[in-house]
Amino acid sequence: xxxxxxxxxxxxxxxxxxxxxxxxxxxxxxxxxxxxxxxxxxxxxxxxxxxxxxxxxxxxxxxxxxx
Numbered sequence: 001x002x003x004x005x006x007x008x009x010x011x012x013x014x015x016x017x018x019x020x021x022x023x024x025x026x027x028x029x030x031x032x033x034x035x036x037x038x039x040x041x042x043x044x045x046x047x048x049x050x051x052x053x054x055x056x057x058x059x060x061x062x063x064x065x066x067x
Contacts, residue, residue: 005060009035009044012066026062033064043067 005026007019019035027033029048034041044064 005062007033007035007044007046007062007064009037009064009066011037026060032067035064 003025004020004022005024007021009017009019011017017035017037027046029046031046033044033046035044036042043066045067047063047065
């Protein structure tokens with residue numbers, strides 16, 4: 001079982017950053033994670049997967065929003 005996944009982070013200023021996380025299980029919707037951005041550690045909340053979405057997301061992908 002692989003514990004690698006991608007995070008797409010949307011910052012408060014509207015910018016978007018992509019991260020690849022290695023060796024950790026994918027967090028659930030609503031979980032808070034820490035990510036390194038510009039030499040600082042920021043907190044981000046994992047979004048709940050949208051139900052009924054036509055776009056199929058892979059199980060190794062998570063969207064997050066800076067908190």
